[in-house]
Amino acid sequence: MLQAFEKLSPDRQQAILNAAANVFAEEGYHFARISKICEKAGISNGALYKYFKDKEDLFLAVVDNCVYLLENELFSTMTVSRKSIFDSIGSFLTANVQFNKEYCDYLRIYCDLGSPSMGRFAANASKKIETMASRYTIKLIEESKSRGEINKNISNEAAAYLIDSFTTFFAYSLVCEYHSNRFDSFYSASGRRFSVDERMQIILDSLRQALNIII
Amino acid sequence: MLQAFEKLSPDRQQAILNAAANVFAEEGYHFARISKICEKAGISNGALYKYFKDKEDLFLAVVDNCVYLLENELFSTMTVSRKSIFDSIGSFLTANVQFNKEYCDYLRIYCDLGSPSMGRFAANASKKIETMASRYTIKLIEESKSRGEINKNISNEAAAYLIDSFTTFFAYSLVCEYHSNRFDSFYSASGRRFSVDERMQIILDSLRQALNIII
Amino acid sequence: MLQAFEKLSPDRQQAILNAAANVFAEEGYHFARISKICEKAGISNGALYKYFKDKEDLFLAVVDNCVYLLENELFSTMTVSRKSIFDSIGSFLTANVQFNKEYCDYLRIYCDLGSPSMGRFAANASKKIETMASRYTIKLIEESKSRGEINKNISNEAAAYLIDSFTTFFAYSLVCEYHSNRFDSFYSASGRRFSVDERMQIILDSLRQALNIII
Amino acid sequence: MLQAFEKLSPDRQQAILNAAANVFAEEGYHFARISKICEKAGISNGALYKYFKDKEDLFLAVVDNCVYLLENELFSTMTVSRKSIFDSIGSFLTANVQFNKEYCDYLRIYCDLGSPSMGRFAANASKKIETMASRYTIKLIEESKSRGEINKNISNEAAAYLIDSFTTFFAYSLVCEYHSNRFDSFYSASGRRFSVDERMQIILDSLRQALNIII
DNA sequence: GATGAATGAGCATTCATTCAT
DNA sequence: CATGAATGAATGCTCATTCAT
Numbered sequence: 001m002l003q004a005f006e007k008l009s010p011d012r013q014q015a016i017l018n019a020a021a022n023v024f025a026e027e028g029y030h031f032a033r034i035s036k037i038c039e040k041a042g043i044s045n046g047a048l049y050k051y052f053k054d055k056e057d058l059f060l061a062v063v064d065n066c067v068y069l070l071e072n073e074l075f076s077t078m079t080v081s082r083k084s085i086f087d088s089i090g091s092f093l094t095a096n097v098q099f100n101k102e103y104c105d106y107l108r109i110y111c112d113l114g115s116p117s118m119g120r121f122a123a124n125a126s127k128k129i130e131t132m133a134s135r136y137t138i139k140l141i142e143e144s145k146s147r148g149e150i151n152k153n154i155s156n157e158a159a160a161y162l163i164d165s166f167t168t169f170f171a172y173s174l175v176c177e178y179h180s181n182r183f184d185s186f187y188s189a190s191g192r193r194f195s196v197d198e199r200m201q202i203i204l205d206s207l208r209q210a211l212n213i214i215i
Numbered sequence: 216m217l218q219a220f221e222k223l224s225p226d227r228q229q230a231i232l233n234a235a236a237n238v239f240a241e242e243g244y245h246f247a248r249i250s251k252i253c254e255k256a257g258i259s260n261g262a263l264y265k266y267f268k269d270k271e272d273l274f275l276a277v278v279d280n281c282v283y284l285l286e287n288e289l290f291s292t293m294t295v296s297r298k299s300i301f302d303s304i305g306s307f308l309t310a311n312v313q314f315n316k317e318y319c320d321y322l323r324i325y326c327d328l329g330s331p332s333m334g335r336f337a338a339n340a341s342k343k344i345e346t347m348a349s350r351y352t353i354k355l356i357e358e359s360k361s362r363g364e365i366n367k368n369i370s371n372e373a374a375a376y377l378i379d380s381f382t383t384f385f386a387y388s389l390v391c392e393y394h395s396n397r398f399d400s401f402y403s404a405s406g407r408r409f410s411v412d413e414r415m416q417i418i419l420d421s422l423r424q425a426l427n428i429i430i
Numbered sequence: 431m432l433q434a435f436e437k438l439s440p441d442r443q444q445a446i447l448n449a450a451a452n453v454f455a456e457e458g459y460h461f462a463r464i465s466k467i468c469e470k471a472g473i474s475n476g477a478l479y480k481y482f483k484d485k486e487d488l489f490l491a492v493v494d495n496c497v498y499l500l501e502n503e504l505f506s507t508m509t510v511s512r513k514s515i516f517d518s519i520g521s522f523l524t525a526n527v528q529f530n531k532e533y534c535d536y537l538r539i540y541c542d543l544g545s546p547s548m549g550r551f552a553a554n555a556s557k558k559i560e561t562m563a564s565r566y567t568i569k570l571i572e573e574s575k576s577r578g579e580i581n582k583n584i585s586n587e588a589a590a591y592l593i594d595s596f597t598t599f600f601a602y603s604l605v606c607e608y609h610s611n612r613f614d615s616f617y618s619a620s621g622r623r624f625s626v627d628e629r630m631q632i633i634l635d636s637l638r639q640a641l642n643i644i645i
Numbered sequence: 646m647l648q649a650f651e652k653l654s655p656d657r658q659q660a661i662l663n664a665a666a667n668v669f670a671e672e673g674y675h676f677a678r679i680s681k682i683c684e685k686a687g688i689s690n691g692a693l694y695k696y697f698k699d700k701e702d703l704f705l706a707v708v709d710n711c712v713y714l715l716e717n718e719l720f721s722t723m724t725v726s727r728k729s730i731f732d733s734i735g736s737f738l739t740a741n742v743q744f745n746k747e748y749c750d751y752l753r754i755y756c757d758l759g760s761p762s763m764g765r766f767a768a769n770a771s772k773k774i775e776t777m778a779s780r781y782t783i784k785l786i787e788e789s790k791s792r793g794e795i796n797k798n799i800s801n802e803a804a805a806y807l808i809d810s811f812t813t814f815f816a817y818s819l820v821c822e823y824h825s826n827r828f829d830s831f832y833s834a835s836g837r838r839f840s841v842d843e844r845m846q847i848i849l850d851s852l853r854q855a856l857n858i859i860i
Numbered sequence: 861g862a863t864g865a866a867t868g869a870g871c872a873t874t875c876a877t878t879c880a881t
Numbered sequence: 882c883a884t885g886a887a888t889g890a891a892t893g894c895t896c897a898t899t900c901a902t
Contacts, residue, residue: 035896130396176331458762556827700893
């Protein structure tokens with residue numbers, strides 16, 4: 001990201017990043033056309049190169065914005081105190097659905113970052129996201145344990161990682177057929193497909209079983 | 216895949232698919248250059264196009280081979296009877312490490328298939344892999360429950376999905392820094408990195424805790 | 431054409447040339463695929479290169495065959511004595527229609543030879559065909575004049591060239607929409623299309639008018 | 646032809662079309678190399694593809710320009726009133742020679758369009774050209790007949806088609822050896838070649854004889 | 861600063877021709 | 882002699898990036 005970009009109004013910055021996120025999400029990094037991004041953003045081809053060094057620089061800015069949004073629009077919901085960890089996780093799953101409604105492009109990009117071929121772009125984002133996820137989730141567990149909701153034989157780390165695995169794969173399933181297929185394969189031998197609400201319910205049930213949550 | 220390819224000797228077929236898998240894994244589908252694949256495979260540019268309609272056709276053949284290998288070299292190890300489900304999962308994690316040693320390119324491709332931007336290529340593979348994974352894992356659970364190893368309050372589906380989530384993320388962590396970072400973030404507040412063996416041990420411990428496995 | 435080709439049985443030679451003529455006629459020289467020709471001819475790719483030096487050599491052999499057929503199956507009909515030059519021309523037009531039924535591929539190639547971009551292939555054929563055409567037609571005129579059918583103020587050359595122009599364009603119109611359009615534009619202000627039989631009748635009428643043929 | 650092309654200055658448009666016409670005329674559609682056209686036009690490879698969708702689109706634009714030039718630089722000369730139809734035809738033949746001097750590439754392309762293998766490109770052009778030719782020629786005949794120059798036993802259509810056949814083949818002979826050979830074969834038994842001026846003279850004589858033109 | 865036309869390196873793909881079997 | 886698999890040079894086209902206006 002070049003200085004010129006930071007001089008733009010926040011709205012304009014967002015508009016450009018959102019346009020880029022949209023094209024990157026829909027087409028994937030390589031198929032995404034710079035010209036299409038410019039068109040969507042309502043800026044000229046040359047302008048974009050005043051704001052970003054090259055395509056990669058633009059994508060990294062989108063990824064940074066993605067991290068920012070995940071923190072402020074998704075993970076931040078976890079800090080709200082709830083009656084039980086069950087409520088917290090339920091709220092977080094709902095927040096994922098909401099995030100997917102408002103920022104599906106960013107959710108897709110977040111999911112793309114977890115593939116080896118995107119490794120070169122994920123370096124920075126990776127650490128920020130996972131630090132965030134682990135910090136929030138572990139805090140959740142600690143509070144929950146102090147309320148006696150969770151089986152004490154499960155370590156905080158294991159419980160946190162378990163919850164994060166379920167919620168991460170849930171997020172993936174919202175934007176990636178592969179992962180929604182995976183979920184359905186496990187929970188229905190007969191091949192039926194679950195709705196998003198059903199999936200949330202099933203995940204909550206499973207977590208309660210695994211963590212022996214007493215409500 | 217065209218007829219001409221099937222007429223080649225199995226060795227030659229494997230050599231070509233492996234060369235392609237290697238380039239696709241290292242560069243990603245779009246950055247992968249046909250000429251580099253041909254060079255690695257020791258065949259001419261023209262020959263490749265006698266064997267495969269186009270780049271996509273070649274990639275899909277690699278994906279098919281990937282599914283085949285996953286079934287025969289990885290998931291098949293799950294069918295071997297073990298003393299406990301703990302042994303079975305441990306063996307499966309080891310099998311993943313072994314698979315990564317022999318077929319790391321295919322493991323990377325398998326991981327890539329789970330990203331939204333690869334959706335168009337994953338359709339067929341997705342179902343085969345997940346059906347396989349769920350079938351084997353659920354069978355494992357059933358046997359284990361009949362031996363009384365697992366907390367009966369956890370449904371078979373939840374237990375199976377839980378195990379698969381841990382093992383899938385473990386496989387991802389072998390080929391994708393993003394996921395190895397994620398694991399480490401959860402299990403070490405101080406930011407230390409775990410070795411592969413440590414990760415396997417931690418995963419087994421966590422699963423034991425979550426499933427109340429009695430050994 | 432290489433020696434090996436001449437050693438083949440006449441039938442086999444014809445089969446190969448006809449297959450080539452068919453593909454050349456339908457696709458044009460450049461789009462014509464050697465492999466498609468081999469397939470149609472029922473010979474292997476390698477065999478063709480035993481018979482012909484290269485694609486051009488094959489095409490020239492087809493052109494030679496085209497000239498041979500034009501002479502023996504088309505122009506030869508002109509030598510048959512008829513009651514009047516009108517009968518002769520009528521028979522020749524009919525012969526063209528017949529030739530187009532049996533050898534439409536060759537008629538198309540003949541028409542293609544008259545375009546500048548085929549000049550490099552037409553050199554030999556050109557002279558043979560036109561010598562043939564002029565010789566036969568001028569002879570026709572001479573006989574006709576001696577019978578007093580034609581206006582003596584028209585030179586033999588002019589009369590012959592005039593007839594040949596009409597018959598040549600008629601042949602072109604059988605295989606080339608451009609020339610059938612051209613004919614119709616001149617003979618119908620309202621844009622109607624003529625059948626082949628109507629065109630023949632119109633041509634005969636026009637020639638009679640121009641040559642003042644007295645029947 | 647894309648919008649971008651129409652935004653260029655007329656000079657630049659002509660320069661590009663002329664460069665393309667030159668290469669298409671000299672090499673034929675298929676042998677013509679895009680890179681050679683760009684070189685001749687003094688533009689980059691990429692620029693060409695901003696102006697035209699693909700090679701075919703470029704060729705069709707050249708054909709359109711060809712039709713435009715034929716109308717404005719060649720057929721338009723026919724509308725000038727002359728003392729006699731003989732003068733008109735003479736002027737038209739001279740105009741053909743002149744057109745060949747200034748636009749020989751377009752004359753070659755025009756001639757190429759009349760071959761079956763170019764049929765797919767000729768559809769539009771065909772109708773425009775022939776409508777033009779027939780309209781102008783028939784008008785010429787009508788005026789001439791009203792002046793009593795032409796044998797009234799010859800129908801307007803026949804006379805027009807006859808004249809057009811002679812002038813069309815004359816145009817072809819200017820750019821295509823095949824057709825100049827054909828002409829010479831008919832008008833010289835001894836195999837001598839005629840100059841362009843001689844051919845024009847001969848054609849005029851022949852037409853006068855066939856139409857009984859009284860000057 | 862902003863523009864968007866122009867650049868040209870780069871790649872997938874084709875197909876006439878060859879040659880080991 | 883016949884085969885047909887293999888070759889690899891050649892080319893149309895794309896698109897990230899630049900730069901004159």
